[in-house]
Amino acid sequence: ASPTLDSPNLESKEGESQGVALNGSHASRVSLDDAPTLAFPSISTSDFQFNYEKAADIIVEKVAEFTAKLGNARLVLVDLTHKSKILSLVKAKASEKHIDTQKFLTHVGDITKLHSSGGLNCNVIANAANWRLKPGGGGVNAAIFNAAGPELESATKERAKSLSPGNAVVVPLPASSPLFVTEGVTHVIHVLGPNMNPQRPNCLNNDYEKGCKILQDAYASLFEGFASIVR
Numbered sequence: 001a002s003p004t005l006d007s008p009n010l011e012s013k014e015g016e017s018q019g020v021a022l023n024g025s026h027a028s029r030v031s032l033d034d035a036p037t038l039a040f041p042s043i044s045t046s047d048f049q050f051n052y053e054k055a056a057d058i059i060v061e062k063v064a065e066f067t068a069k070l071g072n073a074r075l076v077l078v079d080l081t082h083k084s085k086i087l088s089l090v091k092a093k094a095s096e097k098h099i100d101t102q103k104f105l106t107h108v109g110d111i112t113k114l115h116s117s118g119g120l121n122c123n124v125i126a127n128a129a130n131w132r133l134k135p136g137g138g139g140v141n142a143a144i145f146n147a148a149g150p151e152l153e154s155a156t157k158e159r160a161k162s163l164s165p166g167n168a169v170v171v172p173l174p175a176s177s178p179l180f181v182t183e184g185v186t187h188v189i190h191v192l193g194p195n196m197n198p199q200r201p202n203c204l205n206n207d208y209e210k211g212c213k214i215l216q217d218a219y220a221s222l223f224e225g226f227a228s229i230v231r
């Protein structure tokens with residue numbers, strides 16, 4: 001059976017995705033089989049301690065801008081638990097702004113197991129990276145590097161040695177990577193967001209004027225990277 005999703009129910013279970021608007025009908029079942037799809041975590045809002053409200057506004061703004069340009073491609077914001085604050089905020093704001101629910105979804109699950117555990121086919125996934133583009137460090141970065149195997153580390157090194165905040169780098173995943181084999185992921189896009197955590201490099205010391213600009217640039221760079229793969 002092809003993976004589908006139901007929009008009407010806002011109470012998602014783990015491994016389920018949904019459009020962000022209520023439309024009260026089962027008529028708009030969305031097949032996730034063929035459309036190029038980017039799954040992305042909320043950049044900077046966990047280890048980097050960026051404000052959720054501000055981040056949610058930026059995600060919705062950038063998603064609105066790019067869904068208009070993306071043809072049949074889709075964007076999926078992912079987080080680990082249905083208690084995720086950022087997912088609820090983004091869902092509410094996206095619904096207010098009438099973002100196209102065929103092109104933007106939220107999904108509860110592990111970004112490294114979207115196909116095997118969630119039945120969601122995402123050919124591209126984004127990573128909330130560190131500036132050295134190194135494995136480990138916890139969060140989604142550690143999960144993606146672990147799941148992708150040493151193939152991702154070497155493929156990343158061929159593309160870039162480091163990232164500055166607000167930038168992204170597209171890395172084609174070798175076909176031997178477990179993430180390619182089991183999940184069908186062909187590209188990982190590393191993104192470096194703004195950092196508000198004093199324990200991490202390049203801390204912005206609560207300068208949200210700079211921070212918001214960098215987070216906007218980070219999402220623009222991520223979505224442009226995805227668009228360059230889709231084209």
Ligand code: AR6
Nearest residue numbers: 041044045046047048110111128130137138139140141143
């Ligand atoms: N699947 C889906 N979402 C996840 C997963 C996962 N496996 N793991 C975490 N998240 P974070 P940041 C969500 O801290 O704030 C790293 O150590 C998480 O709930 O990974 O940008 C890097 O090396 C949150 O919503 O990234 C950097 O140094 C989102 O992913 C630093 O942390 C991002 O959380 C980057 O910090």
